[in-house]
Structure formats: structure tokens, C-alpha cells
Amino acid sequence: MNNILEEIAKNDKKVFKNFFDEHYLELVHYANGYLFDKDSSEDIVQEIFIYIWENAETLNITTSLRGYLFAMVRNKCFNYLRSIKITDNYQFLDFKNELITEYVFDTVDEQEKERVYHQTLKVVDALPDKMQQIVKLKFMHNYKYSEIANELGISINTVKTQLKRAKVRIIELVVSILILLQIYH
Incomplete structure (x- = not known):
């Protein structure tokens, strides 16, 4: 998986697109389990992929890349929920x-x-x-x-x-x- 990050860091759009296509729907579904809002779930997952594209060369992932993605989605969902809490x-x-x-x-x-x-x-x-x-x-x-x-x-x-x-x-x-x-x- 770190090979994927290395290729993304080299701006390999094909590797990034495959990586995105492989994980996007599953991550949106996972985010939607927290937010119950498909649009917000899609936004969060897209933000994560943008972050990975822009920061691939500096990311130091010690777990699996997939686990890292799910943890990022979960944390972003919690942050989003906290930010909209008007109560x-x-x-x-x-x-x-x-x-x-x-x-x-x-x-x-x-x-x-x-x-x-x-x-x-x-x-x-x-x-x-x-x-x-x-x-x-x-x-x-x-x-x-x-x-x-x-x-x-x-x-x-x-x-x-x-x-x-x-x-x-x-x-x-x-x-x-x-x-x-x-x-x-």
C-alpha cells in the first residue's frame, strides 16, 4: 500500500484514480453510517482523497492504508458532527x-x-x-x-x-x- 502513496506522491493520476475508485463508495457508505447524510458523507470522503493527493509524499502511515482511510473518515465525521451541534x-x-x-x-x-x-x-x-x-x-x-x-x-x-x-x-x-x-x- 505504501507503493500506492509513493506513486501518488509522484502525481501518478492513474494510480490515484484506481485508488479512489477502489475505496470511494465503501468510504461514503461508512461515513453515511455516522452522518445519515449522503451529500455530507461524499464531501468528507472527497476531502480525504484531496488531502491524500496533496500530502502523499509526507504521509507516514504505520498501519494499513485502508485502516488509515477508515480512521480518517471516522474522525472527520465526528468533527463534522461536533461542528454542526447547535445544542x-x-x-x-x-x-x-x-x-x-x-x-x-x-x-x-x-x-x-x-x-x-x-x-x-x-x-x-x-x-x-x-x-x-x-x-x-x-x-x-x-x-x-x-x-x-x-x-x-x-x-x-x-x-x-x-x-x-x-x-x-x-x-x-x-x-x-x-x-x-x-x-x-
Whole structure:
């Protein structure tokens, strides 16, 4: 594999194209497992290939080149997820623990937990507006049911119903992600 890097360092476009064609789709699929966004996954993988093209002569890879590619994709995905996280100020760790830890979470490693956590954040942000407000008030601001009801001008029963529906949606996604993680391992 280091021969490939040596050839790429010599600006051998044919070797680079073959290298790209051999790994691109698999890496996009892998990135999409973290991001659930094909366009962003493709962008990240393309950035990695550009980086390799531009830095091949200075790269010192001590593992396999394939392993290095997957590690780069994983790390870039985590960095991307951190960069789009608009909820830093809302103490999402409490939210994550409240919603997820009671489920199959003990069976996955820390990186997979972080991946599920970021997907959960995306699900919350995709909930209908009123449901999203209720979830954020409850789990990020620790409001009581009555405080949420007063704040939004709705009944306590509506608050409870919306939280139950949100929890079902979020848990369905988390279970789906955990099943996918088990399939790929």
C-alpha cells in the first residue's frame, strides 16, 4: 500500500484514480453510517482523497492504508458532527442519559455511543416544532410538566403525550442504529 502513496506522491493520476475508485463508495457508505447524510458523507470522503493527493509524499502511515482511510473518515465525521451541534449550551448529556441509557446501550463501544448520540440530536432537531420545544424544555432545561404547559400555553396532558411520542420516535431511531451497528460488526 505504501507503493500506492509513493506513486501518488509522484502525481501518478492513474494510480490515484484506481485508488479512489477502489475505496470511494465503501468510504461514503461508512461515513453515511455516522452522518445519515449522503451529500455530507461524499464531501468528507472527497476531502480525504484531496488531502491524500496533496500530502502523499509526507504521509507516514504505520498501519494499513485502508485502516488509515477508515480512521480518517471516522474522525472527520465526528468533527463534522461536533461542528454542526447547535445544542452545546443545552447540556445534552443529561438528555442522552435520560432517553437512551435504559435501552440496549451497554452493548456498544464509546465511539458507537457517540455516533448514536449525534444521530439522536439530529432526530430531536427534526421533530415537529411544538414537540421539539417540549423535548428541549424538559430534557435540556429541566422544566417540570406544569412549567412547560404554562410556557407554551398547553395542557399538562398535551405535554405528556408529546413527550411520549417524541420518546417513541427517538427510541425507534436509536434501536435502528443499534441494529445496524450489530449488523456491521
